[in-house]
Amino acid sequence: MQSCPLRTSVIGSYPFPGWLELASQQLDRFGPDDLTELQDDAVICALHDQLEAGLDVVTDGEQTRLDFNLSFYGFIAGIDLESAPPRRFGPPAHDQRGKHRVIAPLAAPRGLGAVEEFKRLQRLAAAVSGAGRVTLKASVPGPYTLSGRLVPNPDLGYPDRWALTEALLPIVRAELEALVAAGCREVSVDEPSMSCYAHRESPRRFVDIFNRTVETVAGRVRVCTHLCFGNYKARAVGPRQLAPMFPAFLDFKCDELHVEMASREFAEIELLAPIARRCDAAVGIVDVKSYYVETPEDIARRVKRCLEFAPAERLVFAPDCGLSQTARWAARRKLANLVAGVKQVRRERGLPNA
Numbered sequence: 001m002q003s004c005p006l007r008t009s010v011i012g013s014y015p016f017p018g019w020l021e022l023a024s025q026q027l028d029r030f031g032p033d034d035l036t037e038l039q040d041d042a043v044i045c046a047l048h049d050q051l052e053a054g055l056d057v058v059t060d061g062e063q064t065r066l067d068f069n070l071s072f073y074g075f076i077a078g079i080d081l082e083s084a085p086p087r088r089f090g091p092p093a094h095d096q097r098g099k100h101r102v103i104a105p106l107a108a109p110r111g112l113g114a115v116e117e118f119k120r121l122q123r124l125a126a127a128v129s130g131a132g133r134v135t136l137k138a139s140v141p142g143p144y145t146l147s148g149r150l151v152p153n154p155d156l157g158y159p160d161r162w163a164l165t166e167a168l169l170p171i172v173r174a175e176l177e178a179l180v181a182a183g184c185r186e187v188s189v190d191e192p193s194m195s196c197y198a199h200r201e202s203p204r205r206f207v208d209i210f211n212r213t214v215e216t217v218a219g220r221v222r223v224c225t226h227l228c229f230g231n232y233k234a235r236a237v238g239p240r241q242l243a244p245m246f247p248a249f250l251d252f253k254c255d256e257l258h259v260e261m262a263s264r265e266f267a268e269i270e271l272l273a274p275i276a277r278r279c280d281a282a283v284g285i286v287d288v289k290s291y292y293v294e295t296p297e298d299i300a301r302r303v304k305r306c307l308e309f310a311p312a313e314r315l316v317f318a319p320d321c322g323l324s325q326t327a328r329w330a331a332r333r334k335l336a337n338l339v340a341g342v343k344q345v346r347r348e349r350g351l352p353n354a
Contacts, residue, residue, distance in 0.1 A: 004056060004351075004352060004353075005312035005313045005315070005346070005351045005352070006303065006312050006315055006316075006317065006342050006345060006346055006351060007056050007057065007280075007315070007316040007317070008054070008055045008056045008057070008316070008317050008318070008338060008339050008342050009055065009056060009057035009137070009282065009316050009317070009318045010050065010055060010057065010058065010059055010137075010318055010319060010322075010323070010335070011059075011139065011188065011190070011226050011258065011318055011319060011321055011322045011323075012059050012061075012062050012137070012139030012188060012190065012226075012322050013059075013061060013062040013065075013139075013322030013323055013324035014046040014049065014050070014059070014061030014062065014063070014322070014323050014324065014328075014331060015061075015323055015324055015325075015326055015327060015328040015331050016042065016063065016324070016328075017042060017045050017328065018328075020038065020042045020063065023038055039063065039064045039120065040120065040124060042061070042063035042064070043060045043061065043063050043064070043120060043121060043124055044124055044128075045061075045063075046059075046060060046061025046063050047060070047061070047121070047124060047125060047128060048128070049061075049328070049331070049332050049335065050134075050335065051128065051130055051134065052332075052336070053332070053335035053336045053338070053339050054336070054339040054340075054343070055134065055335065055339060056134060056135065057134060057135045057136075057137050057186065058125075058134050058135070058136060058137065059121070059136070059137050059138070059139060060117055060118070060120065060121040061323075062117075062139065062322070062324065064113075064117055064120075065117075072112050072113065072141060072146065073100055073149065074113075075108050075110055075111065075112045075113050076106060076107070076108050076112075076168075076171070077104065077106070077107045077108065077109060078102060078103060078104035078105050078106045078107060078156075079100040079101065079102055079103065079106070079150060080100055080101040080102075080103050081100055084098050085097060085098040086098070092232075092233035092235065093232070093233065093235055094230065094232050094235070094237055097149065097232065098149075099149050099150065099151050100149055100150055100151065101150075101151045101153070102150055102151060102152065102153040102156060102158055102164070103153070103156075104156065105156060105157075105167075106158075106164070106167045106168060106171070107171070108171045108174075108175075111174070111175055111178055112140065112171065112172070112175045114138055114139075114140050114175050114178075114179060115175070115178045115179055115182050117138065118136070118138045118179055118182055118183075118184050119182060121136055121138075122136060122182075122183065135185065135186050136184070136185075136186070137184075137186040137187065137188060137224070138179050138184050138186070138187050138188070139187070139188040139189075139190055139226075140172060140175055140176065140179070140187065140188070140189055140190070141172075141189075141190050141191075142172060142189045142190060142191035142193075142194070142209070142210060142213055142225075143165045143166075143168035143169040143171070143172045143209065143213060144161075144165045144191055144193050144194055144206065144209055145190060145191050145192055145193040145194070146165075146168050146172065147161050147164040147165045147168055148161070148193050150164050152164060165209060169209065169212060169213055172189070172213055173212075173213050173214070173215075173216060173217075176189070176213070176214065176216070176217045176221075177216055177217060179217075179221070180217050180220050180221050184221060185221055185222060186221065186222040186224065187217070187221055187222070187223060187224065188224040188225065188226055188258075189210070189213060189214060189223060189224070189225050189254075190225065190226040191206070191210060191225055191226070191227065192226060192227060192228045192229070192230060192231075192321075194206040194209075194210070194227065194245075194249075195227035195228060195229060195238065195242075195245060195260075196228075196229055196230055196236075196237050196238030197238060198238075198244040198245040198248075198249075199238065199239050199241070199244040203244065203245055203246075203248035203249060204248050206248070206249070207248050207249065207251045207252060210225065210252050210253070210254075211251070211252065211253045214253055214254070215253070218253045218254075222255045222256065223253065223254045223255050223256070224254060224255065224256035224257075224258065224282065225252060225254045225256070225257055225258065226258045226282075226321070227242075227245065227249070227257070227258060227259055227260065228258075228259075228260040228284070228320060228321045229260060231288060231289065231320075231321040231322065231325055232325070233325060234288070234289040234325050234326075240260075240263075240264050240267075241267075241268070242259060242268045242271055243268065246271060246274070247274065250274060250275065250278050252279075254279055255279055255280060256279060256280040256281075256282050256316055257275055257278075257279055257280070257281060257282060258282035258283075258284065258316070258318060259271070259272075259275070259281070259282070259283065259284060260284040260320045260321065261283050261284045261285065261320065262284050262285055262286050262287040262294075262302070262319075262320050263284070263287040263288070263289050263290065263320050266302070266305060269305065269306070269309060270309060272306060272309040272310045272315075273309045273310060275310070276309070276310035276311065276314040276315070279314075280314050280315070280316050281306075281310050281314055281315055281316070282315075282316035282317070282318055283302075283306050283315065283316065283317055283318070284318060284319060284320030284321065285299060285302050285303070285306075285317045285318070285319075285320075285338060286299070286319045286320065286334045286335075286337075286338050287319075287320055288319045288320050288321050288322070288323055288325065288326045288331075288334075289320070289325075291326075291327075291330055293330060293333045293334055293337065294334060294337055294338070294341075295337055295341075296337050296340035296341040296344055297341065297344075298337075298341065299317075299337055299338055299340070299341020299342060299344075300341040300342075300344045300345050300348075302341075303315075303317065303341060303342055303345045304345060307345075312349070312351055317338060317342055318338075319334065319335075319338070323335075
């Protein structure tokens with residue numbers, strides 16, 4: 001399934017450059033060509049940092065997913081984007097993110113924007129020396145996770161989150177099909193809400209939703225999925241235990257299943273064994289919630305622990321989650337050391353470096 005043993009990858013997001021943070025607060029001052037330049041430059045920065053680290057798999061860093069009409073919700077018709085957070089002050093948490101009211105049947109006539117993002121990444125990577133050796137990955141939120149910020153509307157046939165999920169499922173599936181048609185060979189369908197709420201919902205129901213989402217692209221593209229316990233402002237939202245998800249989640253139709261490990265001190269590491277018997281096990285090996293920068297030696301020790309439970313050809317190493325909530329200086333150092341530590345183990349075991 002892999003291009004190399006002990007593959008190194010990322011989840012999707014990467015921190016914005018400081019200038020992009022500033023620009024995103026005053027986008028109305030930019031013209032269309034200015035915005036195109038801004039987007040290209042931001043993706044070039046994210047791509048440069050990932051290539052410099054030496055990763056085997058890179059993304060566009062989700063640099064154009066700003067909280068305005070370039071976000072996924074901005075592409076969905078039938079919702080009111082004028083939502084206000086229920087709590088504005090106090091410690092940061094998920095309840096400071098507003099929810100969008102559903103005011104009409106849900107649709108995405110222009111898609112969800114991921115295809116345009118991937119084409120931009122393809123174009124920019126083609127002009128960068130060294131990018132030809134890496135795999136370009138696109139990431140899309142799954143329908144259950146995407147439904148989490150929508151307010152149900154029984155009058156429109158959406159009485160609960162499950163109904164909203166079912167309405168979003170064909171929209172996400174169509175986006176995956178369009179990504180494959182655009183030449184994407186690796187896609188991450190991220191469903192962190194499933195891992196956050198597996199303790200109180202039916203894991204089997206989650207499996208059914210995921211599998212129906214990817215059914216038309218499975219076998220045509222490398223399907224990855226990312227499971228974590230929440231990372232908005234580096235805060236978790238669910239019990240940080242993998243046990244409620246398994247063995248049900250072993251039935252996901254995916255080629256790579258990522259689990260958060262580093263921030264949990266590698267608790268439940270033994271679950272890598274059953275995962276690796278079904279698909280590639282992607283391990284969160286650096287903690288995106290901590291500003292301790294793992295050394296290459298730390299990484300090498302962790303890789304060797306993982307090798308006690310899964311073979312090298314089934315292991316992928318990545319951060320615990322996306323890096324958007326981590327300062328760029330730390331993200332760069334964590335990725336560089338991640339790759340250095342993995343390469344150290346490859347050399348020691350006579351494995352090829354990509």
